[in-house]
Amino acid sequence: MRELTYSYDVVVVGAGPAGSMASYYASKNGAKTLLVEKSQEIGEPVRCAEAVPRLENFGIATDSSFVRNYIKGGYLIAPNGKRIVVKGGKTDGYIVERKIFDKYLAIRSARVGTNIAVKSRVIGLDHNGEGYDVIIKHLDEEYVVKAKVVIAADGVESSVAEMAGLKTKKNPKEICSCAEYEMVNAKLLDKNMMEFYFGDVSPKGYVWLFPKGDTVNVGLGVIDSKKKAIDYLNEFLENPILEGRLDKATPVEFKCGGAPVGGPIKKTVKDNLMVVGDAAGHISPLTGGGIYLSMDCGSIAGEVAAECVKKNEFSEECLMKYENRWKEKHYKNLMKDLKYKNILQKLNEDELNAIADAIDGDLEDIDLKKIAVKIIKKSPSLLKYFKDLI
Ligand SMILES: Cc1cc2nc3c(=O)[nH]c(=O)nc-3n(C[C@H](O)[C@H](O)[C@H](O)COP(=O)(O)OP(=O)(O)OC[C@H]3O[C@@H](n4cnc5c(N)ncnc54)[C@H](O)[C@@H]3O)c2cc1C
Known part of the structure; x- marks a missing residue:
């Protein structure tokens, strides 16, 4: 495949929402970018409530x-x-329709210059001193593509960042x-x-x-x-x-x-590498919704990758801007959702019913702190679960 015979500034692994947004912003900001997807059709198979x-x-x-x-x-x-x-x-x-939506995001990225390799699985990463040799298998052939920055957006299975020594495997x-x-x-x-x-x-x-x-x-x-x-x-x-x-x-x-749904991973950057989306735990532990976070963190990763390309600087320190930016915007909420999920998991059916009965009328969005105050007023026995929230 022609796309696999070039060298790139940025190679993004995985054409889900995180990868397509990252490659879009990397390309739009001037970085020569490749998006690599193991499936033969972007968006398939769908594993989502959409x-x-x-x-x-x-x-x-x-x-x-x-x-x-x-x-x-x-x-x-x-x-x-x-x-x-x-x-x-x-x-x-x-x-x-997620299979069309994911493809739409990839097409949008290609329109600003991203090259895309489909049916192409990243099977190895070798640090070559200046960046990574990305080893890609496509139809029984192996290709080696050079990248100054790799963005691992390879979803819940996430093996790519592990190849570079970052811990992304989930419990x-x-x-x-x-x-x-x-x-x-x-x-x-x-x-x-x-x-x-x-x-x-x-x-x-x-x-x-x-x-x-x-x-x-x-x-x-x-x-x-x-x-x-x-x-x-x-x-x-x-x-x-x-x-x-x-x-x-x-x-x-x-x-x-x-x-x-265990919360974000500890470290999402190292020299020449960033991790984003489900691979990084960018998904609400409470709801399991990850598309918004993947898209947003992917956008930040793409922007920061392009900035580092302009500076010709690919150290962990330079890429850390990505981690700082996503943490500033989302870390607190992710950790809050983790806490709420842990509370929800301990409640039995009687307690869930008591909570529901304590809520009168409709809710404008879900403000769990306000709800917790109401619940405790009506059912003081539930204080043990909610005391940390108020
Ligand atoms: C059943 C279910 C329902 C869900 N419903 C919702 C919902 O309604 N709303 C919501 O917001 N979130 C939902 N989520 C979560 C959401 O689907 C994910 O958070 C989101 O898809 C994460 O995007 P991503 O780009 O990080 O990863 P993914 O969308 O998983 O994309 C990763 C891509 O990487 C590719 N890949 C993996 N390894 C390699 C490799 N080595 N080489 C090349 N390519 C590779 C994969 O083929 C895949 O295309 C749901 C999840 C599940 C399981």
């Missing part, structure tokens, strides 16, 4: 080729069936194991509202129903559970809490995958 934030914040047009539905909020549903309405804030966004107990059907003929509570179900239906996680226009993504994530995610999902389809709304639903697609 909820994305307001893309307008990234300067991305909401193109009708990938936007399937507008979402205005969600219902948080307790084991006893009590529904709490949340609107605005993080719940405001879109459900997209299996911190991976949320997910299964999902995309279904037709489902009856939804509201075609523009997501539904989240908590309790024994999905231990240490939750069930989601995300309306996607003609279809709905019905899935769940579990952590360290007795049964497989798919077994919980199949059971949930029969759960009386649904009041038969999925009785006539049938799947048109099955998706599964893992979300790394």
